[in-house]
Amino acid sequence: MLIDINIDLPGPSSTRRQLPPQLVQFGTEELVLIELQGALEVEGNKDGQLVGKLRVDPNTKKPTMMIGHHLLEGKLVNLAKPLAVLQKHDSTPGAGEEDEAAMAVEDGYSPRTTMQARSWDIIAMVKKKMVFSKRPMPVVGTGSGKTSNAAPLSRIGSKAG
Amino acid sequence: MTECELRFSPSSSTDTGAFKLLELPADLCKLVESSADLATPARFTIKGATDEDAVLCTADKTYTVRSVVLSNSILVVTSDPSTSHTEDDDEPVQEIFIRDQLNEVIELVPSVPRLHKLNSLLRGREYDEGHEDEDMVSESDDEVTKKRQKFTYEDAQGAIQASDAELDKGLRDRRVLILNGELRPIARSHLTTILELILTNLVSLSLPHAAAPIATLLSALEDEHDIRRAVSRQVLKWFGRVDEYRGTWEMDVDAVIREVGLGLLRAYRDEPTYDGAFLAQWRKAVGDTFEDKVSLTLLSGNYLVSIDSLSEPPKTLLAYFPSSELPVDPWARFAELFLARPRWKIEEIAPFLADISVDAKERDKLLLKHARAVTDPDGIWYTARAKYNG
Incomplete structure (x- = not known):
């Protein structure tokens, strides 16, 4: 089985939308990795739902995240080895034609024909990440109306192990 | 914000x-x-x-x-x-x-590239003398094509876990031809024949071996010896540098002489030959121009030396013993080496360990682990470490 990985890094003419400027320093212009101790667990449909508010202090550059009544403090961590972020190649019409052409070439004897060919794109090269490594601190009374409405929807799962 | x-x-x-x-x-x-x-x-x-x-x-x-x-x-x-x-x-x-x-x-x-699968995938697909006309046969008769499924370069790319450059080198090292897109390892005897023909043609047409015109060489091989151009062109690429722009071929002299020598040596797998006779046969095969390049060191790792003590004076015997056919696993390789002969000098055993160790240091480590060094007046000998059958 062969899986192609193509490089699709954003160039100067990129049409992808950029992140807010204060977040760019934690990743690339389009993408940032946020590491959490534990995981976000949600029940039901989560499409477009609010998780929390991310704030970057303009002076100290410290990120903080409010999730419901929990405050998380984060920091910037440089990665020892850069990470390439891969995204599954979506089946846009153009991609579909490519796949068909590949199948035609493979016609006849080939160990590959039975397998489904898929491809991935390298969409970003990340050298930094935002890490929230501490336990969330409960905050009482400071949550604005908007945030507390969404509070029951998401919570920080406890750290595994 | x-x-x-x-x-x-x-x-x-x-x-x-x-x-x-x-x-x-x-x-x-x-x-x-x-x-x-x-x-x-x-x-x-x-x-x-x-x-x-x-x-x-x-x-x-x-x-x-x-x-x-x-x-x-x-x-x-x-x-x-x-x-x-x-x-x-x-x-x-x-x-x-x-x-x-x-x-x-x-x-x-x-x-490391995982090329070993190539050997089993290519088994039974040899291209030998007399296969020149097979294209016509397979075109007229569908059953022949069905019997032997084609194994193409693209198939190898899919099946072999190696990069394209490493796969190309692996195919070249194994002397695999690409004919109509199909991979066909060339029969070694046929390869020797082609190389000998190239050598004789260089002489008879008085072409310089450092810049031989390819077109002349190819047509000579095709017209007089029925060697297909597609075959001889790839053979030229393996054994020298092809200058596409000027249309000339620079022969890798040592590589050609080595392959011709290997071809001759292969006949002496079970019956050793005297070294003098073998060298004479080898010199004759490569012709006058190159006979002074003939040297047993070109074949190191492919032969075993023994002394025929019955003849007077004692003569040296050579037998074909290729390291490429020995097991890759060090333990099995040493077992096989000590089966072939009970004790070895370092310079004798080294060529048979070259392809399983990256450098001399690693080779010595292998020797330390799998062999025992014994010193006698003749120097250091390596013997098997333990006698497993009592």
């Missing part, structure tokens, strides 16, 4: 599982970054059958792929994926979106 709202992706069902993190070694990172500006950027391919460990191949290197599970989770966060062009500065709050939540990172470890 220093605050933004973190939301789940509006299309989380399609985004979940659509992202992966790949840890890149420094050289690959450079490759990816530099290829962003190129018109034809680099491409990686992950290769492997379901029962093999996957590897990632660049154009010329192979890496083993490993998945490392993290106890933390990593969120892949981007701006809104659905409304890509509407820049709205009046937006009260900026929103960013969690596209996927990941718990593993893919690690890459440099690896």
Whole structure:
């Protein structure tokens, strides 16, 4: 089985939308990795739902995240080895034609024909990440109306192990 | 604006599982970054059958792929994926979106190309003398083509876990022809014949071996000896440098003489020959021009020396014993070597260990582990470490 990985890094003419400027320093212009101790667990449909508010202090550059009544403090961590972020190649019409052409070439004897060919794109090269490594601190009374409405929807799962 | 709202992706069902993190070694990172500006950027391919460990191949290197599970989770966060062009500065709050939540990172470890599968895939596909006309046969008779499925270069690319450059080198080292896209290892005896014909033609047509015109050589081989151009052209490439622009071929003298010598030596697998007789036969085969290049050192790692003490004076005997046919596993290789002869000098055994050790240091480590050094007036001998059958 062969899986192609193509490089699709954003160039100067990129049409992808950029992140807010204060977040760019934690990743690339389009993408940032946020590491959490534990995981976000949600029940039901989560499409477009609010998780929390991310704030970057303009002076100290410290990120903080409010999730419901929990405050998380984060920091910037440089990665020892850069990470390439891969995204599954979506089946846009153009991609579909490519796949068909590949199948035609493979016609006849080939160990590959039975397998489904898929491809991935390298969409970003990340050298930094935002890490929230501490336990969330409960905050009482400071949550604005908007945030507390969404509070029951998401919570920080406890750290595994 | 220093605050933004973190939301789940509006299309989380399609985004979940659509992202992966790949840890890149420094050289690959450079490759990816530099290829962003190129018109034809680099491409990686992950290769492997379901029962093999996957590897990632660049154009010329192979890496083993490993998945490392993290106890933390990593969120892949981007701006809104659905409304890509509407820049709205009046937006009260900026929103960013969690596209996927990941718990593993893919690690890459440099690896040797896994070419050994090639040997079994190519078995029974030899191209030999007398196969010149097979094209016509297979075209007229469909059953013949059905009997032997073609194994093409593209098939090898899919089945062999190696980069294209490493695969090309593996095919070249194994002397595999590509005829009509099909991979056909050349029969060694046929290869020797072709090389001998090239040598005689160089002489009879008085062509310079450092810049022989390819067209003349190819047509001489085709017209007089029925060697197909496609075959002889590839043979020329293996044994020298082809200058496409000037249309000339620069012969790699040592490589040609070595292969001719190997071809002759192969006959003496079970019945050793006297070294004098063998060298004379070899010199004759390569012709006057090259006979002073003939030397047994070219064949090191392919023959065993023994002394015929019955003749007077004692003569040296040579027998064909190729290291390429010995087991790859060190333990099995030493067992086989000590079966062939009970004790070895270091300079005798070294050529048979060259292809399983990267340098002399590693070779000595192998000797220390698998052999016992015995010193007597003649010097140091290596013998088997233990007698396993009592």
